[in-house]
Amino acid sequence: MNTDGLDLLYSDVEDDLRAAVRDLLADRCPASAVLARCDSDTPYDLELWRTLQVQLGLAGLLVPEEFGGQGGSAREVGVVLEELAAAVAPVPFLGSAVLATSALLDCDTADGQVAGLLGRLASGESTAALAVPLSAAPGGAFPQGVEADAHGALSGRVTSVADATVADVLLVPAVGPEGPGLYEVAADAPGVRISAATPLDLTRPIADVELAGVRATRLAGGRIAEAAVDRALLAGAGLLASEQVGVAQWCLDETVDYLGQRRQFGRVVGSFQALKHRLADIWLEVVSARAAARAAADALAHGAPDTAVLVRVAQAYCAPAAVHAAEECVQLHGGIGMTWEHPAHLRLKRAKSSEIALGTPGRHRAALAALVDLPPAAQATGRPAVTA
Amino acid sequence: MAENGPDAAEVLRRVRGLLDAYDPGSTERLEFLRARFDAGLAWVHFPPGLGGLGAPRALQSVVDAELAAAGAPDNDPRRIGIGLGMAAPTILRYGTDAQRERFLRPLWLGEEVWCQLFSEPGAGSDLAGLGTRAVREGEDWVVTGQKVWTSNAHNARWAILIARTDPDVPKHRGITYFVCDMTDPGVEVRPLRQITGEAEFNEVFLTGVRIPDTLRLGEVGDGWRVAQTTLMNERVAIGGSPLPREGGMIASVAATWRERPELRTPELHDRLLRLWVDAEVTRLTAQRVRQQLAVGAPGPEGSGMKLAFARLNQAVSGLELELLGEEGLRYGDWTNARPDTVDFYGRDAGYRYLRAKGNSIEGGTSEVLRNIIAERVLGLPSEPRTDKDVAWKDLPR
Numbered sequence: 001m002n003t004d005g006l007d008l009l010y011s012d013v014e015d016d017l018r019a020a021v022r023d024l025l026a027d028r029c030p031a032s033a034v035l036a037r038c039d040s041d042t043p044y045d046l047e048l049w050r051t052l053q054v055q056l057g058l059a060g061l062l063v064p065e066e067f068g069g070q071g072g073s074a075r076e077v078g079v080v081l082e083e084l085a086a087a088v089a090p091v092p093f094l095g096s097a098v099l100a101t102s103a104l105l106d107c108d109t110a111d112g113q114v115a116g117l118l119g120r121l122a123s124g125e126s127t128a129a130l131a132v133p134l135s136a137a138p139g140g141a142f143p144q145g146v147e148a149d150a151h152g153a154l155s156g157r158v159t160s161v162a163d164a165t166v167a168d169v170l171l172v173p174a175v176g177p178e179g180p181g182l183y184e185v186a187a188d189a190p191g192v193r194i195s196a197a198t199p200l201d202l203t204r205p206i207a208d209v210e211l212a213g214v215r216a217t218r219l220a221g222g223r224i225a226e227a228a229v230d231r232a233l234l235a236g237a238g239l240l241a242s243e244q245v246g247v248a249q250w251c252l253d254e255t256v257d258y259l260g261q262r263r264q265f266g267r268v269v270g271s272f273q274a275l276k277h278r279l280a281d282i283w284l285e286v287v288s289a290r291a292a293a294r295a296a297a298d299a300l301a302h303g304a305p306d307t308a309v310l311v312r313v314a315q316a317y318c319a320p321a322a323v324h325a326a327e328e329c330v331q332l333h334g335g336i337g338m339t340w341e342h343p344a345h346l347r348l349k350r351a352k353s354s355e356i357a358l359g360t361p362g363r364h365r366a367a368l369a370a371l372v373d374l375p376p377a378a379q380a381t382g383r384p385a386v387t388a
Numbered sequence: 389m390a391e392n393g394p395d396a397a398e399v400l401r402r403v404r405g406l407l408d409a410y411d412p413g414s415t416e417r418l419e420f421l422r423a424r425f426d427a428g429l430a431w432v433h434f435p436p437g438l439g440g441l442g443a444p445r446a447l448q449s450v451v452d453a454e455l456a457a458a459g460a461p462d463n464d465p466r467r468i469g470i471g472l473g474m475a476a477p478t479i480l481r482y483g484t485d486a487q488r489e490r491f492l493r494p495l496w497l498g499e500e501v502w503c504q505l506f507s508e509p510g511a512g513s514d515l516a517g518l519g520t521r522a523v524r525e526g527e528d529w530v531v532t533g534q535k536v537w538t539s540n541a542h543n544a545r546w547a548i549l550i551a552r553t554d555p556d557v558p559k560h561r562g563i564t565y566f567v568c569d570m571t572d573p574g575v576e577v578r579p580l581r582q583i584t585g586e587a588e589f590n591e592v593f594l595t596g597v598r599i600p601d602t603l604r605l606g607e608v609g610d611g612w613r614v615a616q617t618t619l620m621n622e623r624v625a626i627g628g629s630p631l632p633r634e635g636g637m638i639a640s641v642a643a644t645w646r647e648r649p650e651l652r653t654p655e656l657h658d659r660l661l662r663l664w665v666d667a668e669v670t671r672l673t674a675q676r677v678r679q680q681l682a683v684g685a686p687g688p689e690g691s692g693m694k695l696a697f698a699r700l701n702q703a704v705s706g707l708e709l710e711l712l713g714e715e716g717l718r719y720g721d722w723t724n725a726r727p728d729t730v731d732f733y734g735r736d737a738g739y740r741y742l743r744a745k746g747n748s749i750e751g752g753t754s755e756v757l758r759n760i761i762a763e764r765v766l767g768l769p770s771e772p773r774t775d776k777d778v779a780w781k782d783l784p785r
Contacts, residue, residue, distance in 0.1 A: 038722070135714040160714050200709075200719045200738045264514035266775030266783050274755065323706070330583070330745050334512050334753060335537055338746050340581035345742070348583070352709060352741065356716045362655035376654060 006304070007075075008294040014079045020056060021083040024048075029087045031343040037090055038202040038346070044166050049091040053124030058093065060122025062101050067115055069122035073301035077239055078293060082246035088203040088346045092127055095163025098239055100128035100171050103232035107182065107220040114219050117169065117184060129167035130232055131185075131209050133160040137359025138233035138311070139367050142226050146211060148176030152218055154183060154211045155191075162357075164207040165196050172209075172216065173229050182225040183216035190214070201353035203346055234311055237358040238296035241314035244322035244354055245293045247347050248286045251322075251329035254344065255279060258333055275332060282325050289321040312368040319355040319364075326351040393432075393442035396450060402427055402441070403454045412460040421463055421497050424455070430463075430496045434480060438492050446682045463498045466729045470540060471495040471502035474618045475548050482565070482606040482614050491546070491567070503544035505535040505568060505592055506615065510785065513756045515550075516559045516612055517775070517783065520594060522551035522566065529553070529566065529604070531574075531597040537750065541577045541590040543728065544570045548618060549599075550611045555781040562780050563611035567603040574598070584742045585722035588730060619752070630678065631671050636697075637704040637732065637740065638667040644711060656711055663704050670696045688765040695757045698747035701732075705741040712737055 010018070028048050037043055053059035061077055063069020070076075077098060084093055101121055107114045120126035132143055146156030154174050164170065170185040170192070187194060191214040199206045220228055256279060259270030269275060296314035299307040326348040330337040337344045355361065369376060394402075410423045424430055425439045432447050434440025456462070465472055472495070479491055494500040511518040520533025531551050541547070547568040554562035568575070574597035579587035606614040634642055645652065645660055673689060673696065680687045709716035720736035732740050748754040762768045775783055 133714045134717055160717050198719045198722065200717055202722070206717055263785050264512065264517065265771075265773070266517075266778070272771065274758070327702075327745070331748055331754075334749055335507065336509075338583050338749060340583065340585070345583040348742075348745070352706070353717055356710060356713060360710050360713065362653055362710070366653065366655065 003295065003306075003310075006295050006298045006310075008291055008298065010079065010294075011075075014076060017076055018079045018083055021052075021058075021080055024051065024056065025083060025087040025089055029089045034088055034090060034203060034346065035341070035343065043196075043202070043205045044090050044092065046166065048089065049093075049127070049166075050124065052091060052093065053127075057122075059097050059124050059127075060101075061097060062105065063118050063122040064109075067109070067118040067122055069118070074235060074239060074297045075294075075301045078242035078297035081239055081242040082249070085243035085246035085350065086250040088247075088343075088350055090203045090205075092129070092163035092166050094204070094236070094240070094243070095129045095161075096121065096127045096167065099130040099132075099162070099232050099236045100167075100169075102235040103130050103171055103182065103228045104128075104219070106228035106231045107224060111219065113184065113217055117219075120169075126169050127163075127167050128169040128171055129161055129164040130229075131158045131161050131164070131170045131172040132229065132233070133158065134162040134204075134206055134353075134357045135160060135359075136233055137363050137367075138230055138237055138308075139359075140230075140233075142175070142180045142229065143173045144175055146172055146174035148174040148181055148183065148216070148218075149213075150177055152176070152183070152216055153213045154185065154216045155213055156211055158209045160197060160206045161209050162204060162206055164194050164209055165205055170209065171219070172211065173225065174216075179222050180225045181218045181222075182220045182228055183218050185211070185214055185216045189216075199353070201349045203350060204353065233358060234308065235300055237315050237364070238300050238307070238311035240354055240358050241289070241293035241296050241311075241318040244318035244351065245286065245289050247351050247354070248282070248289055248318075248322045248325035251325040251344070251347055251351075252279065252282050252286050255282075255329045255332050262334075278328060278332070282328055285321040285324060289318040292317045309368065309371050312364040312371065315359060316361045316364040316368060319351075319361045322351040323348075323355050393444065395443075396447055399429075399432060399441065399443055399447050399451060400454065402429060403451055407455075407458050407460070412455075412458055417461040418497065418499075420461055422493075424460075425493055425496055429455075431476075434492070438480070438488055439496055463496060468495070468498045468501055470504050471500070474504055474621050475502040475546070477621045478548060478565075478605060478614060478618045479567075481617050484602075486602070487567070487605070495546075500545040501540055501543045503538050503540045503547045503570070503592075504618070505538060505541075505547045505549040505594075506618075507537045508534060509536050513753050515615070516563065517780070517785070518550060518552060518563065520549075520551045521555070522553050522564060522599070524553070524601075525598075527601050529564075529599045529601065531566070531568070531594050531599055533594050535592040535594065536580065536589075538577075538590045538592050539588060540728065541570065541592050542579070542726065546570060547592075548605070550615050552780065553608055553611075556779050557609070558777055559775060559780040559783065560612045561609055563615070564608050565605040565611035565614040566599050567605060568594075568597065568599055569603075572597045572599075579724075579726060581724055583745060584739055585719075586725040586727060588727055630675065633668060633671065634664070635671070636667065637701045637708075637744070638664055640733065640737070640740070641704055641708040641711060644708065651711055651713060656707070659707055660711070663700070663707060666700055667704065670700050688761075691757065691761050691765055694752065695748075695754050695761075698744075698754055701740075701744040701747050705737065705744045708737045709741050 057070050060069030061072040065071040104118050145158050146154050168187050172183045172185050191212040193210040194207050196207045262269045292314040296310045299310040329344045336342050406427045410420050428441040429451050430439030432441045432443040433445035508518050522529040522531045549566045549568040550563050552562050553564040574595045576593040578591045580589045580591050581587045677690045719738040763770050
């Protein structure tokens with residue numbers, strides 16, 4: 001497949017958007033504030049989220065203008081995610097403006113219920129979460145954890161849902177008598193219990209959602225519901241690559257700064273060739289990751305025919321690149337990088353958690369194998385190996 | 389001294405004598421440990437009178453096994469690792485008779501816990517660049533400075549300390565080694581919270597701490613050489629404890645693989661087996677290093693063991709989180725606790741992953757260890773040094 005049609009650069013509009021988000025975060029999201037929140041009962045900065053939603057209009061970035069959104073695309077969302085991840089900003093952007101919004105956009109937007117919810121998300125009136133485990137990968141089976149009864153009431157349990165504790169609306173995939181469906185549930189409806197879990201990634205809280213006979217509205221059914229959930233996970237996986245680029249770039253910049261100042265053995269530590277080479281390797285991974293992430297974002301924005309390939313490639317490459325950059329950031333800072341006070345650990349936790357989120361690199365490679373006709377080796381028994 | 393010391397049969401005879409005189413079943417723990425020390429069975433390679441017999445070091449494992457089989461109490465070595473592994477060999481080698489008499493027995497018994505005041509915020513890999521000052525005042529030294537990454541400082545009675553006594557000579561030559569009383573009013577210990585959420589280490593602020601000259605170890609200005617004994621023993625302690633096959637970090641990921649078939653994929657299987665092979669080979673290399681030591685022919689491989697275990701621990705714990713998938717998104721507990729020991733195995737995989745990151749930093753970074761291998765083992769030239777012949781006070785910082 002020829003990829004000449006992909007635009008891998010940032011447009012002027014995207015550069016302006018980045019600058020606006022970066023300025024806001026520099027002002028409102030300093031490292032000390034993020035760290036203090038990690039130890040508090042209010043892990044999210046909802047005032048910051050409110051500003052991002054309303055003032056910058058980012059909650060409705062993916063939502064078409066006819067529903068009150070910005071009519072942007074995955075390209076702009078990718079830029080925002082790079083900045084939010086670099087600052088590890090504790091806002092539910094991924095859960096609400098990416099995962100839940102993408103799922104809604106693949107439902108029938110002519111449906112009044114769907115359109116209404118899109119409008120509320122775009123205006124910042126509502127925040128939503130897609131009730132799947134954050135580790136769910138695209139291409140998997142439709143989630144079976146929640147059942148709908150004949151009256152459309154939902155019961156079941158979904159664990160490790162990103163951004164659920166601050167959502168007022170849950171989009172719940174459930175299986176009913178008529179097959180799969182995607183349901184809208186008010187987070188404060190009777191029978192809903194959302195309990196925060198202890199996350200490895202302190203700046204992306206997760207929660208377990210329990211539903212006991214909860215009244216729900218069906219937004220989509222059958223194939224449409226299945227496709228909406230799967231496409232949301234695919235978009236999420238592709239855009240998570242932009243987060244990973246943001247984290248990796250922050251780790252590189254921070255480490256270059258530190259090694260340019262820290263002195264040991266009477267010289268600047270960054271003058272040691274062995275360390276310079278390690279940073280040069282990280283740099284190469286970051287620029288490569290950026291190309292892969294931009295390709296996925298551009299493909300998602302335009303519905304390119306090989307979008308699935310580019311998303312799988314981006315996740316398979318960017319997830320380990322971010323982990324590597326964050327691990328090197330901690331190591332090359334030495335002891336100070338191991339302390340709670342230093343901001344490096346929050347990026348390490350984000351990077352490692354993101355490697356599991358929306359499919360591990362191994363799962364993405366296995367899915368890629370089928371897409372590019374590189375089937376796994378047959379087992380010695382002659383049976384094909386089981387792929388993930 | 390080992391050549392003239394008792395042999396295995398003699399050592400075993402003494403173990404049986406101890407067990408006959410002090411029945412482990414009915415003897416109070418500390419009383420038994422004191423008797424063991426006085427019988428020379430604490431550390432058999434130490435000299436008689438200081439808990440040893442002047443016997444070959446390899447016989448210690450025979451003693452430990454016999455006593456454990458008889459149900460005898462031990463001195464809880466994990467709690468007092470710094471004293472046993474670092475302070476004791478240094479005191480033995482450089483201490484005066486009075487210092488050895490005073491410190492070694494309560495140290496081994498665990499009555500007095502020790503910590504190590506070496507690293508500073510500005511002196512990590514370049515430990516010899518340390519800036520904590522010790523100034524002579526009459527019969528005392530007055531010490532002021534900041535130390536960091538001090539395990540057990542909050543429990544310690546004594547510390548081994550290196551400080552700068554002469555800033556006018558090159559950095560390696562102006563350091564002196566002391567024993568510091570941690571109850572001195574000028575010692576302030578603050579917990580240092582780390583990436584795992586807990587505070588396993590401390591920062592220690594020294595403000596006008598008075599140390600009598602009688603607590604100096606070795607000559608004035610010879611502290612760097614004395615510290616080498618301590619550091620060599622630290623790295624041996626980190627890389628050297630024997631492991632069974634599939635012991636250490638690989639154990640929990642292997643157990644998860646066996647117990648949780650739903651997590652398996654061909655890709656993870658291949659990576660698990662690669663790391664299993666690495667773990668086994670690293671274990672065998674460590675065993676070979678111990679055998680070389682036992683026959684009195686230590687090989688250069690020892691320098692690589694800490695490096696190998698750091699790399700292995702990090703790779704294995706990273707894989708474990710990926711294998712766990714959704715469970716890997718969760719963490720056990722971020723509470724700022726103050727543990728006395730590091731336990732990798734009773735904790736969640738996220739803790740193991742984060743704590744293992746320290747393995748390539750603590751006790752000599754992997755970068756410093758690679759330099760040691762390249763320069764001392766392989767004989768390659770060192771980086772150009774600008775700091776060797778310059779007075780410490782004139783170094784850029």
